Amino acid sequence: xxxxxxxxxxxxxxxxxxxxxxxxxxxxxxxxxxxxxxxxxxxxxxxxxxxxxxxxxxxxxxxxxxxxxxxxxxxxxxxxxxxxxxxxxxxxxxxxxxxxxxxxxxxxxxxxxxxxxxxxxxxxxxxxxxxxxxxxxxxxxxxxxxxxxxxxxxxxxxxxxxxxxxxxxxxxxxxxxxxxxxxxxxxxxxxxxxxxxxxxxxxxxxxxxxxxxxxxxxxxxxxxxxxxxxxxxxxxxxxxxxxxxxxxxxxxxxxxxxxxxxxxxxxxxxxxxxxxxxxxxxxxxxxxxxxxxxxxxxxxxxxxxxxxxxxxxxxxxxxxxxxxxxxxxxxxxxxxxxxxxxxxxxxxxxxxxxxxxxxxxxxxxxxxxxxxxxxxxxxxxxxxxxxxxxxxxxxxxxxxxxxxxxxx
Numbered sequence: 492x493x494x495x496x497x498x499x500x501x502x503x504x505x506x507x508x509x510x511x512x513x514x515x516x517x518x519x520x521x522x523x524x525x526x527x528x529x530x531x532x533x534x535x536x537x538x539x540x541x542x543x544x545x546x547x548x549x550x551x552x553x554x555x556x557x558x559x560x561x562x563x564x565x566x567x568x569x570x571x572x573x574x575x576x577x578x579x580x581x582x583x584x585x586x587x588x589x590x591x592x593x594x595x596x597x598x599x600x601x602x603x604x605x606x607x608x609x610x611x612x613x614x615x616x617x618x619x620x621x622x623x624x625x626x627x628x629x630x631x632x633x634x635x636x637x638x639x640x641x642x643x644x645x646x647x648x649x650x651x652x653x654x655x656x657x658x659x660x661x662x663x664x665x666x667x668x669x670x671x672x673x674x675x676x677x678x679x680x681x682x683x684x685x686x687x688x689x690x691x692x693x694x695x696x697x698x699x700x701x702x703x704x705x706x707x708x709x710x711x712x713x714x715x716x717x718x719x720x721x722x723x724x725x726x727x728x729x730x731x732x733x734x735x736x737x738x739x740x741x742x743x744x745x746x747x748x749x750x751x752x753x754x755x756x757x758x759x760x761x762x763x764x765x766x767x768x769x770x771x772x773x774x775x776x777x778x779x780x781x782x783x784x785x786x787x788x789x790x791x792x793x794x795x796x797x798x799x800x801x802x803x804x805x806x807x808x809x810x811x812x813x814x815x816x817x818x819x820x821x822x823x824x825x826x827x828x829x830x831x832x833x834x835x836x837x838x839x840x841x842x843x844x845x846x847x848x849x850x851x852x853x854x855x856x857x858x859x860x861x862x863x864x865x866x867x868x869x870x871x872x873x874x875x876x877x878x879x880x881x882x883x884x885x886x887x888x889x890x891x892x893x894x895x896x897x898x899x
Contacts, residue, residue: 496520499636500600501609502592502622503527503553504534505541507661507668508611511653512638513548516609519642523606527553528599530592532562533675533736548659556595559675563735566591567676570809571775571782572723572833573826574802577810580756582775584677589618590814593625600633607634614640617761621812628815647682675739677772678702685767688757692769702771703747706844713842715849716745718781720837723830725778739774746773749841761811780846781837788856789832798829 499516503509513525527550529541538555545553566587577583600608608626612619614637623635644650647668654661670681678701684690694705719727726732728741746752752773760766786795801822808819835853839846862870 496523496606496634496636498524498526498603498605499607499609500526500528500596500603500605501550502596502611503529503541503545503550504611505529505537505544506611507647507650507654508613508639510544510548510659510661511644511650511657512609512611513545513550514657514659515638515642515653516636517549520636525550525609526599526603526605528596529553529555530595531555531557531559532588532592533559533739534673537673544660548657554599556599558591558595559736560734562588562591562675563739566814567739567775568724568735569823569826570805571778572830573805573822574779574783574786574798575806575809576779576802577806578756578758580754581758581770581810582677582752582754582772582779583806583809584674584770584772584775585618585672585679586621586809586812587814588672588674588676589621589812590625593622594629594815597626597629597633601630605633607636609636609638612637612639615760615762615764617810617812620761621814624812625815673701675736675743676775677770679771680769681766685769688767692755694753700753700771702743703752703773704750705753706750709748709750709843711843713840713847714745714749715838715840716777717836717838718742718778719835720782720785721834723782723827723833725781739778742774742777744774745841746777747771749773750844751841751846752776753844777839777841777846781839782833784837784839784848784851785833785835785853788851788858789835789853790829791857794829798826801825 499520501509501512501516509527513527516523516525527545529538531538541555542553570583570587575583577586596608608630610619610622612622619637626633626635644653647670651661651668669683669685672679680692680699685692693699694707717729718725725738728738728745733741752771752775754770754772756770757765757767786798790798805819805822805826808814808816808822813819832855834855835851838850840849841847859870861868
C-alpha cells in the first residue's frame, strides 16, 4: 500500500487521534507527504498553536479554514428550521459539522493533487460514516484512509502511549481523557465514567461543563430575552442586529450562564450500538425553542403537523451523514417554503436550566383573538360545530352501530 500513496490530506483537529495519525501515516505509507486541514467551526482556543504542532509532528503544511458563518447559515439554520432533533434530545451538534468539514477537505485535496484523504474517526462511531459519505459525494474515486480500522492501537490508552513514545505533546491526561467534540454550536462529552449510564455526570466538577453552568449553579433570578426572526432566520437578540456567528455566540452566553441546554442521553448510533453522552448546547436549545414558538402562531395546522413528521426524517438524515443527498435537499426545499411567514419576535425567560415562554408576536400570526375568545363574538357560530361533529364522527358511529347489530 505504501508505493501508491504519495500525498495525503488529513482532517486535523490537533487532538489525540489526529496528532498521532501524522507520524503513523508517514511510517506506514513510505514517508508520504501529509497535509493537515483544520476546519474552524468554532473550536476557539483549540486552534491555537496547531500549525506549529502539525509541522512538528510531520505535516508539510496546515490549512486553517474559517467555516463558521457558512456552518451556521447553510447547515445549522436549515436544520433548526426543519425542527430536526435526533431521538427527541440531540441537537445534532457533531452531526451537521462533519459534512461542511469533509466538503472543504475534498476541495483542498483536489487542489493539492492528493492521492488520499485521511480521518481519525473510530470504527465504532458515527463520524466515520458522515465524513466518508460526504467525501464520496464530491470525490467518489478518492481513496480514504481510516487508521482506527487498520492500525494496531486498540484504545485511547494505546494512543497516549504512542504519542508519548513519539514525543507528541498532549493537552489531556489519562485521568481527564473524556472524548470531546466542540464547535460553535455545542460541546459533547463521552467516555470515562459516562460510559456507565448509572453514573451521574460530574456537573459540580469545574473542569466538566465548559459552555455554561449547571442549573444549580445558575442565578436565582430569571433573565428575559427576545429573539427576532425574519423568514425563519434569527437576526437580532434583545433588539441588537447580529451576524450569524455573533448571534450564536450571544445565545450561548445567555443560555450558558442560566444552565440551559444540558442533555444527558443514551442514543442509538447508526452503526448499531447504544452510546451515552452529555451535550452542552445552550444557544441551540434557545434557538430551537424560540423558532418552534414562532411557528406555533405563523403556520397553519396541517403544515405545522406535517413539518413535525419531516423533522424526524430530517434528523435521521443529518445524524446518519446523509446531508448531501437528494432527499435532504428536497426536504430542505419544503422547509424553506414554509418559512416565508415565520417572522416575528419571541420573548423567553431563562431560569435555572428552563426556557419559559414569555410572549410571541408576528405580523403573520394566524391567531385571531376574536375567533379564539371564550367571550361573545360575531365571527364563530358555535351551532356549526354540531354538524361538523356529526360528519367527522360518522365513521365511528357507523362502526358502533354495526358492532351492536352483530352482538344481538
